[in-house]
Amino acid sequence: MKYLPIAIIFNLLFSFIINADTFQAAQKSCEGGDTQTCFKLAVAYDVGTVKKRSVAKATEFYQKACNGGHTIACYNLASIYANDPKVQPSTVNGYYQLACDGGHMAGCNDFALILADGRLIKKDVNKAINLHRKTCDSEFYEGCFHLGNMYVIGSGVDKNASQAMAYYQKACDGGFAGGCYNAGVNYSKGEGVEQSNFYAAKLYQKACDGGLAEGCYNLSFNYAQGQGVEKSIAVATNFFKKSCTEGYVRACINLGNMYFSGKGKKRNTFKALKLYQKACYGKVAEGCYNLGVNYLSGAGVVQSNNQAMGYFEKSCEMKYENGCRAHAQLKKSGSLKISQMLAKTGRLFSIIKSSL
Helix, strand or coil, rough: CCCCCCCCCHHHHHHHHCCCCHHHHHHHHCCCCCCCHHHHHHHHHHHHCCCCCCCHHHHHHHHHHHHHCHHHHHHHHHHHCCCCCCHHHHCCCCCCCHHHHCCHHHHHHHHEEEEEHCCCCCCHHHHHHHHHCCCCCCCHHHHHHHHHHHHHHHCCCCCCHHHHHHHHHHHCCCCHHHHHHHHHHHHHHHHCCCCCCHHHHHHHHHHHCCCHHHHHHHHHCCCCCCCCCCCCCHHHHHHHHHHHCCCCCCHHHHHHHHHHHCCCCCHHHHHHHHHHHHHHCCCCHHHHHHHHHHHHHHHCCCCCCCHHHHHHHHHHHCCCCCHHHHHHHHHHCCHHHHHHHHHHHHHHHHHHHCCC
């Protein structure tokens, strides 16, 4: 589990309350059994608002608060321990369980994911489903999203695309962007619902607005191809850029292709190369392949067969067939037909997938 310095909302809510003037008094109050103050001290150490940030001190005060029944402290303690290889998984799970039993839905959600995964503790899919239902019914909408995923893959339940769609829609309506994205994918494919590019685009837009870069990415294709929206290469390019900027590196390839071909953007080979490089470093094979093509042709860079070979090899290692083929041919003959490969460089790589 990825650990962030506790749930951000609680940082903002509590960290400002303890300052240099009140710190000593707060420590005495915590030592006297004031659980809420122990929690506030933990937050102060966790984000470094009073003293130098110290996970060890934060853990100490979260422990005191959790022992006093503070469920959010138990959850934050579990999140810290989940990233510490020296802590036994049973200890981590115990704190998630405490948080969940105390009504903290994020604790129930994370505990359900651990139970469904089965790597840290004995797998118990039925219990995971019940916990996800509990969180979903309690309006913790990530739980609805995970229930949808379980109905898609048939984990502990019979596969049911319509039921999955209902849970994705509920998650989306509750503001969970992943639900909007997966509901959009279902509309795009016509799975569990009548196919509709119009509704798919609406849902991708909602996912994009909710901060999910994959939503922006898929929406780009709707605009590029005029599916469910008025066709606009310029708008598609803007969404590719947004998705790339927000960390979905596959979008960087397509944005690079726009710059390379001059579609939607003024032709700029240098920017295209930078974007292909970002995608390649992000382990997207097509980015490495496109770099290889550019080095082979000398488009925007000094021509280099060795550099081209290296990038083709990288893409091949990522199981990209075109990269393997180019690497083998270049290694064998020392040359390739550049014109055909440059034509491929300007294409969009259109992949719509569900975030399971």
